[in-house]
Amino acid sequence: MSTARSHKTGAALLWRSVGTRFLPFADAASPGLPLTRLLRLSLFQVSVGMAMVLLTGTLNRVMIVELNVPAALVALMVALPIVAAPLRALIGHRSDTYRSYLGWRRVPFIWMGTLLQFGGLAIMPFALLLLSGDGHYGPLGGQIGAALAFLLVGAGMHMTQTAGLALACDLAEPKNRPRVVALLYVFLLVGMLISAIVFSALLADYSHLRLIQVVQGAAMVTMALNVIALWKQEGRDPVRTRHNRPRPAFAEAWASYMASGRSGRLLAALALGTAAFSMQDVLLEPYGGQVLALPVGATTMLTAILATGTLVGLAIAARLLSSGFNAYRLAAIGTLVGVPAFSLVIIAAPLDSAMIFRLGTALIGLGGGLFAVSMLTAAMDLSDNGDSGIALGAWGAVQATSMGLGIAAGGLIRDGVTHLAAQGSVFDQVSAGYGVVYHIEIGLLFATLIAIGPLARYPGPRVGTPRERFGMMEFPN
Numbered sequence: 368m369s370t371a372r373s374h375k376t377g378a379a380l381l382w383r384s385v386g387t388r389f390l391p392f393a394d395a396a397s398p399g400l401p402l403t404r405l406l407r408l409s410l411f412q413v414s415v416g417m418a419m420v421l422l423t424g425t426l427n428r429v430m431i432v433e434l435n436v437p438a439a440l441v442a443l444m445v446a447l448p449i450v451a452a453p454l455r456a457l458i459g460h461r462s463d464t465y466r467s468y469l470g471w472r473r474v475p476f477i478w479m480g481t482l483l484q485f486g487g488l489a490i491m492p493f494a495l496l497l498l499s500g501d502g503h504y505g506p507l508g509g510q511i512g513a514a515l516a517f518l519l520v521g522a523g524m525h526m527t528q529t530a531g532l533a534l535a536c537d538l539a540e541p542k543n544r545p546r547v548v549a550l551l552y553v554f555l556l557v558g559m560l561i562s563a564i565v566f567s568a569l570l571a572d573y574s575h576l577r578l579i580q581v582v583q584g585a586a587m588v589t590m591a592l593n594v595i596a597l598w599k600q601e602g603r604d605p606v607r608t609r610h611n612r613p614r615p616a617f618a619e620a621w622a623s624y625m626a627s628g629r630s631g632r633l634l635a636a637l638a639l640g641t642a643a644f645s646m647q648d649v650l651l652e653p654y655g656g657q658v659l660a661l662p663v664g665a666t667t668m669l670t671a672i673l674a675t676g677t678l679v680g681l682a683i684a685a686r687l688l689s690s691g692f693n694a695y696r697l698a699a700i701g702t703l704v705g706v707p708a709f710s711l712v713i714i715a716a717p718l719d720s721a722m723i724f725r726l727g728t729a730l731i732g733l734g735g736g737l738f739a740v741s742m743l744t745a746a747m748d749l750s751d752n753g754d755s756g757i758a759l760g761a762w763g764a765v766q767a768t769s770m771g772l773g774i775a776a777g778g779l780i781r782d783g784v785t786h787l788a789a790q791g792s793v794f795d796q797v798s799a800g801y802g803v804v805y806h807i808e809i810g811l812l813f814a815t816l817i818a819i820g821p822l823a824r825y826p827g828p829r830v831g832t833p834r835e836r837f838g839m840m841e842f843p844n
């Protein structure tokens with residue numbers, strides 16, 4: 368007995384000696400935001416990631432292949448959530464200035480976003496079946512229903528994520544915010560990864576009934592995750608949300624936010640950089656297959672390579688930012704990494720080198736990870752007065768809109784150049800359409816550097832006060 372007891376004591380001492388820096392996400396916590404509470408809060412990112420996979424991946428394929436919906440109509444439906452993206456700034460402002468006898472600012476918006484997601488997912492499978500012409504109301508009823516479903520889910524995602532990030536910013540200590548950002552990004556990525564695997568397995572044996580079950584099951588999971596995430600997260604403060612409190616109009620709040628001089632340039636840099644890293648999102652795998660003749664398995668691995676590079680970039684950003692590194696300079700470094708990354712992808716075609724292509728793909732992920740976390744941290748630094756909603760809402764609106772437009776532009780430009788090539792123009796190579804897009808992305812990266820340049824001279828609000836070190840929680844999403 369004494370020997371067993373001594374072994375247990377030794378094991379306990381060993382675990383204590385490991386230290387929190389080797390325990391994933393442990394150092395992202397603080398006395399005001401314990402680890403269990405932070406992990407619960409991060410679940411709203413899982414539901415958002417699940418919805419993203421469902422809209423842009425699973426349903427995208429099902430509508431085109433199994434339901435025989437025209438690809439142009441599918442593209443329009445998938446793009447509808449972008450319509451709600453510009454409203455994120457307004458949502459953030461309303462959560463900053465919300466009046467409530469219950470004393471909550473962020474929770475009502477997370478809850479309303481959850482209800483919108485749930486409602487959109489609940490009606491979506493039936494709308495899609497009508498869209499395919501399998502019903503008494505014809506395709507028009509399906510088009511209206513599908514448009515409403517996609518719009519509801521998109522609006523719910525934007526509302527939930529904007530209020531959730533603002534709540535995380537409210538709860539986290541300033542020195543811990545980069546780590547909290549990293550953790551939230553990790554959970555978004557985890558949600559996307561797990562959802563993709565689960566949806567793939569459940570729909571392997573496809574039927575209309577199975578589609579209804581999967582999508583409505585996703586609606587139930589979304590509701591459960593978000594309720595768990597927001598449960599007892601925001602303290603009630605009726606004084607702060609009293610009904611006679613002054614509430615500036617959105618135009619006034621927006622003018623105040625933009626008056627700093629940095630905000631407008633930050634958003635411009637964010638728009639350019641996000642578009643630059645996003646235009647290739649739907650082109651990497653087709654490029655590998657058409658230009659380098661890679662098999663399906665090899666092109667599928669490109670997603671893993673890109674994600675790995677992104678995770679490394681997020682890890683590096685989280686560690687450097689926690690030590691007080693200038694967020695704008697780190698964003699510029701990430702932008703610079705993107706220039707050789709896209710250059711390697713371009714020269715992979717004439718060299719017929721899959722290895723160079725994979726290296727370029729990894730560097731795209733690395734640069735994008737550095738850029739994304741640095742810019743979000745910079746946006747958080749501009750919201751230290753507690754009204755983080757409008758700052759994070761503006762960031763989310765610009766980021767989501769630029770990403771959607773960038774992806775759409777990349778596909779349109781590639782198809783346009785390929786069409787010219789078919790007409791016998793100077794673009795006579797298979798890689799021409801892709802190459803034009805990648806060159807445009809390099810140009811956008813240089814424009815991003817021009818926008819970031821003047822911001823790098825700002826030391827930031829925490830200069831000279833390094834944030835605490837943290838361990839594996841640096842891995843973001």
